[in-house]
Amino acid sequence: MTVSEPKVSPLWKKLLFPAILLLLIAGGVAGSMLATRDPQTHVHGWLDRLLWQRIPAPDFTLTDHNGEPVRLSQFRGKVVVFSFGFTHCPNICPATLSHFSAIREAVPEPIRHQVQFLFITVDPERDSPERLKEYVPFFDPHFLGLIGTPEEVRDVVYRYKASFRHGKPRAGDPKDYFVDHTADAFLIGPDGQWELSYPFEELPKTERIAADIARLVNVGGGPREARRRD
Amino acid sequence: MKKYLILMVLAFCSPMVAAEVHLRVEGAWIQAVPPGIHETAIFMVLVNPGPEPVRIVGGTTPVAKRVTPMLTTKEDGRMGMKDVSFFEVPSGGRVILRPGGDHLMVYGLKKNLQAGETVSLVLQLRPGGQVSLEVPVSRTPPQ
Structure with a gap:
């Protein structure tokens, strides 16, 4: 019985090892390039120094400034930007809402209707739908003020990893107190994903935030989706 | 006659001399707020070219009923406010009061302020003296 040896061409044999080596090197280079393009460390085009989330936005139901129930998920298909505040707030909240107004103006007109800005009071004890209706649309008639019971408000704040604290009554007047609160703005994509939060200090970058919003509207998904389609 | 003239000039000069205030106020404005809201804030840049600190x-x-210095704080991610008894502008230095930062807090607005109008403001200084200015009402920082 004769064993037939497989015939290997000398050229193939010569090239086999270098070819494998080349593949390994190429793979390594490609892998490291992909790693540096990870959105957590390197985001192309999106406003830097963001608090990345990209998780399903916790849903909530509150009451809007017209007294109607509002559910976050009813804005699916739109970009939602919201922040927490209170109407006795003389400084931070007017600044936030002014920035929101400038951001909305900076969003290209054809897609402006696809963004909804919300302002959620963390002072339902003193605020009311009527008071919110005086306050919020003053900065932009398209904005919506939201309120709930103290429990409902606390729940929303908690689920967005935010916080607030009512200060001690000042000068003995129980209706006169400050409210410390998270002043970040939260960005929810049209697919209902909580994309990220903008720290308060970033809000003056209205053009950049408007660009982020426009990108979300146009792409439909978040930064990761946008990156894949680049 | 000449004597009287000198006296008159002195009389006109004296308030300025007595004040000795080295404080310049730049870009002051007051945040417009909706009707029914009785608190707001005044922003400005305080510049002190003088040799002594000014408070x-x-x-x-x-x-409004009251205008007081207010600090903006950030603690555990929460923004808040803290009463202070004065802002000190160091000699040759400046203090910037801006939205989202330190400001002059306005309590008890007596009327609704319309963007475009101006309000009179007198800043009280320590150890003495004051600065009078007209502050425009605006919804956003004037450019």
Whole structure:
């Protein structure tokens, strides 16, 4: 019985090892390039120094400034930007809402209707739908003020990893107190994903935030989706 | 006659001399707020070209009950406010009061302020003296 040896061409044999080596090197280079393009460390085009989330936005139901129930998920298909505040707030909240107004103006007109800005009071004890209706649309008639019971408000704040604290009554007047609160703005994509939060200090970058919003509207998904389609 | 003239000039000069205030106020404005809201804030840049530090302890305006210095704080991610008794502008230095930062807090607005109008404000200084200015009402920082 004769064993037939497989015939290997000398050229193939010569090239086999270098070819494998080349593949390994190429793979390594490609892998490291992909790693540096990870959105957590390197985001192309999106406003830097963001608090990345990209998780399903916790849903909530509150009451809007017209007294109607509002559910976050009813804005699916739109970009939602919201922040927490209170109407006795003389400084931070007017600044936030002014920035929101400038951001909305900076969003290209054809897609402006696809963004909804919300302002959620963390002072339902003193605020009311009527008071919110005086306050919020003053900065932009398209904005919506939201309120709930103290429990409902606390729940929303908690689920967005935010916080607030009512200060001690000042000068003995129980209706006169400050409210410390998270002043970040939260960005929810049209697919209902909580994309990220903008720290308060970033809000003056209205053009950049408007660009982020426009990108979300146009792409439909978040930064990761946008990156894949680049 | 000449004597009287000198006296008159002195009389006109004396308030300025007595004040000796080295404080310049730049870009002051007051945040417009909706009707029914009785708190707001005044922003400005305080510049002190003088040799001594200047303290601003508050202000008075015919349109509100009180104007007091207020710090903006950030603690555990929460933004808040803290009463202080004065802002001190160091000699040759400046203090910037801006939205989202330190400001002059306005309590008890007596009327709704319309963007475009101006309100009179007198800043009270320590150890003495005051600065009078007209502050425009605006919804956003004037450019």
